[in-house]
Amino acid sequence: MTEANSKMVDSSVVLEKALHSWTIIDLSNLQKELDEKAIDIQDYQKESLVDRKELANQTKSFKKLEDEEKLEKFNTLLKSYQNVIDLMNKKTKNIENLFFKVYRSIAEAPDPKPLLKSSLDTLATVSELTKVKEENKILEEKLLKFADYDKLKEQIQTTETQMKTINDAELEAKDSEWKSLLEERESNWKKNEEELESLIESLRKDIQDREVNEKMLKLRLKKKSEALGEEYNEDAEEDNLVAKNEFGTDNVNNSLVESLKKDLESSKERVQSLQSRNEELRKNASLLNSKIDIEVKKTKKENDKQISNLESENSMLVAKLSHERKTSTKLNEEIKLINDKFNKEITQLHTDIDNLKKIKNERSDYKEIKKELELLKQIQFGDESDNSDTNNEFETDSVAKIESAIVQRNKKLNNDLIQLRRVNEESSKKIEDFSAKVEQLEKEIRVLKDTNVRLENDLINFEHTGNNNDDKWETMSMISSIAGTNNGKNNNNNRSVSPAASIAGGTDDNRSIIMGGGGNFSDSSLLPIITQQRDRFRNRNKELEEENKKHFSKIVELKREINSLKNDNRELYEKIRFLQYHQNAQNIQQNGGDIESRYKVDYEHDLHPIEQFRLMETKRINSKITPWDRIFIQVTKTVLSTPLTRWLFVAYCLSLHLLVMILTLSLMGGSANSTTTYQTSSSLASSGNTQNIDSKLL
Template sequence: MESDNGGTAQTPPNKFASALQAWSEIDLPNLQKKLDEQGLEIKREQKSSLVSRKNLAAKTREFKKLPDPEKLESLKSLLKLYQNENDSLTTKRTNVEKYFFSFYRVMAEAPDPRPLLEASLASVISSSEAETYKKEISDLKDELARRADYDQLKQRMLDSEQKAAETLGAKLTAKDDEYKALIDEKESNWQEKEKGLRDQLASAKHTIEELRTSKEVTELQLSSQSSGAVPADSAAVLAELEMATRDAEFSKKRAIELENRNENLRRELSMSKSKLDAGDFQKESTQKMFELESENARALATLSQVRSKLQDAQKHLRDKSELYERQTNQLAVEVRGLKARLEATNDYDELKQELHILRQLEFGTGDDENESGSPEFDSLLMQRNRALTKELADMRAQHDGLVETIQRLEQAAQNTSTELHHAHSINRKLERDLQEAVEAHRFNDNASMISGVSRFTGMTRGTASSDEPQSILPIVTKQRDRFRDRCTELEEEVRKQTAVIGEYKRQVRQLKNDNEELYERTRYLASNGTSGSGRRVFQPKPNMDLENNPYRQSYESKLHPIEQFRMQEQERISSRLSPAERLFISLTRAVLATRATRMLFLIYCVGLHCVVMIVTIYAMSLNTTMLPEVGLNSSTGGVANGLSGKSVMHLIFFAFIAVAIAYGYLSLNTHKMADETNKHPHQDELIVDIGGKKVPWSSVNKPHTRILDADKHKPVPNPDTFPDIEPDAKKREEQLAAERRKNN
């Protein structure tokens, strides 16, 4: 039964989950937005279709009014209008079918939301009632937990009533026994008292007898001994002593009996006290037991309530976990879809990079640059730079003027177009008025409008009265003709303005290309003018005019990607050098820039060494001449003066060797550091692809080297060497394709 219930309970959530998945895939807000856009588009198309059909109807009526020779001429235009209208209707029908099938494809598998919404509404109502019931149940459970010891209290009350009755009976029995014992005790006391009184009476009688006897004896003694009184007194004393002795014995006997009775009573009293203590302890134990039972019952009720709350919490957690699991499954499905989409578009970056490289590959082929320049090359470059700068300024001024002219012409064209639209609207209004007038006069529109009007006015003129107002139809017709002529003139002016604007745009594009070429040449001249000078110590000072030029971005976007990468790598490596190394590299580049500077540096080093050696030899000669002649001759044997010439020659020879070694070491270090500055970290193993050819990086790294074709070792000039050559990527691709076909 539980499995059946579980199965029936799991069916609605599955339906809800499938419906939720389906409607989440439908994405109703975006679908509504798309339908709104499509509806607006259909509405616009309806309006445009209505306007076009009205225009077509007007053209058809005009065609019917034309004479037969003119109908043949305007038939082609009318057929073209009908064909255009047919094409537009076909396009609209295709769009509507596409919109319908796209909507149907989305909504075909969607479940009916009505039963699900009804079930949801019922569940919401039942959930609200269930919340009330749950609250009542929780209150009742709390009340039940507080009154969990009701049965124990009731049983305890019954037990206490029964025990009270038993206790009352026991107390009555004990009281009865007590009274019986008291009565028995009193009876025994009375009997003992009676017995004692009887004994006393007997003793008194005996005493009386003895006293009587003693009296008699005394009397006899008195009679016999009349003279003596002491023996009578002694007899009385003896009698009293005997009575006192008997009383003492009786009292002693009575005391012994009382002691025995007191011991019995004390024993009974201790036994009754022990019984009373045992009863109190039992009562206290029973009370404690009842209290513990009630606490146990309350604890059991609280435990059952906590268990029910725990079960509710576990059920709530299970529902939450199922909800989270469904959401996780939905997210997993979305993630799988996104992963599939990502896998389908994983080559996006590569295609983007290839497209960027193809866009930037725009430099063509050319000859090598002549490295040996004339001495006046720098001055010629400066003059050419100034001329190009002046030309660039003129071109900028012309460009600004052309831009203003184009804006003015565009504004005039816009105004003309506005007037033309206004004239068209007035023309359409007049045509509608004319049509209404013709229909009002019941005119047969097989002939032209003017002839029809003339016939109509001729017929009506003979039958109408003299005071009838003339028709305004010829006036309106003439005004319409004037409007048509004016519209034709305006259209001709618009065509002329459009041609002028196109010419200006072509000139602007040409000026833009010329400006880009001038900017490229300016950059080249600026780089050549600053590369050979030794003014850059730490980093070259950028030319602000070139950096802020609007054509800088266009020029850099057309650079070869390998050249851009080489420039970035050179800047990165230069930025990693210390200031001392930059200063040393700048000085060495300034020294080794030209042959003249190298020769001057060599002459300077040789002259400096010669001066140092001459000063050293002169100082040594002064020191030797200052020595005493006798001491010198005696120490050297007279050959000191003869060795001075050889020493000088040896020193000069060693000085030249040192200068040559220093110059060679300096040149070697300079070229090595320059190569390290320009070299890519992975230059040896880097191969780049240029025009479908695998080219090593070492052949394109330096600015004045030649790129060798890796297949046939054909020289391809470096793009950085000849910036004056106009890029022609299409021609280069055709040449490369021809070379590949020839090689194949």
């Protein structure tokens, strides 16, 4: 389930991304734009074919013309080629822009093929889903009807078990009745046996006692007979004793037996009555127990039935509740989906609104542009006097300002246009002159190439030929004179000539002489001149390279010195800033304001961002400080700026303290003297008064 959910989430995310990208692409508008551009491209193709045909015809006609006519019509053909090239460039630019626009819009878009396949699969599964949903609803309704199936099964099982338990209980009750009866009877029989055994034992004891008594009596009789001197007849005595004993015992036994019989009968009756009562009580108790068990089980059964009914009702209610919960969850999901759709639509609307607002803000000057356009139309067509309605609308000061600005702008544009036309005419004339010069130079280059080829051939053939030095020097003098004349002419014409041209005769006037006099000079005479010039050029190149190296080294040293000076100046500026921070910066700024302004930018640019922020914060805090606080801070800065001021301030404080201490001590000394004088005067006065009193008393 989790894998399926994750797959569903991934597919939904992919679909959302695809939808977002394709909404950005806006395929319908893009297709419209492409249709318009396709029409334009077709028009371009037609125009390009027409232009090519015209160019082909022009080139054919140009080839057929003579050289002088070619020079005249070369510029027109060039312009036509340039126009065609410009049109081709414009077409390519438009096509490139269109391509990049389409590429930018489609570059990040996902492949729609798998998405369309998945959508087709979803459409195929939607019909199956509807069928499955209908079947699911039918089955859910059936399930609601058979919701208490499990409970009914449980009830049947419980009833079966209860019936079994009731039958078992009844059987157990009957078994317990019979068992109780048997147990009672067995207990009664055991009691009777025990009583009889006790009687037998008591009778045995009586018999034993009587036998002992008999023996005792016999012994006594023997002793008495022996004492009387008579013979003791044991048999006779025994018979007499037996007869006496039998007679006495018979009487005693009869009375005892009768009493015992009576007791036994009464006890038997009592025992039987008690046994019958016990049996009845046992039966009643067992019956009561069985009835109680049966009633308990019946009540239990009834309670179980009620509980099962309640449980079945509860299960039905639970099933209904679960069904309602499922329906509510489905409804909530549908509501969420609808909310998501609405939210997406709202976000899209918000984005559209924002875009429209941006467009509106971008086109906020629409009315002003419209007014300017109408004014331009008025200026262009001269409808200022005719259109009274428009004049009524633009009578304000702003309109007047705009009109004046537009008129000035129009004048400037007209002047610029006239100047540009003049420049265009001059440039076209210059182009014609340059084209003529280019043709002349091309001709000269061809001639020089031919001479260069000849010189190379002469150099190759020099190894195989050898002539006298006189001929060489003659040729050298001849060539040098020719080169000198040619160089003079070239200098007069203000044209630069190459070394080969100077050797070979540079210009068209002398080239004919060299070409004509080539047969008179030997092929080997040119080689020493060329070798000397080569050596000279090499030496000169070496000298120039050395000078270049020296200059380069000087430049590097100067750059290093400049960098060091810049660093020194920065350090000096930092020191100045430090002094400005701790002192009054008026004198320093007056001395070198221009120099400081040059290095201020570099210093602030090289500062760390945190340092810049600190400086900004200090400036902000200083701007909020009151003037009294600023005066106090300035005074403290001036006092603590240099060690001399600090020591002066310390000396000043100490001198103040000493002065205050001296004053206090002097005041305290003066007050003590005054108190002593006052005390002496008061004591003298009191002594004088006492003397006067004593004298009066006397």
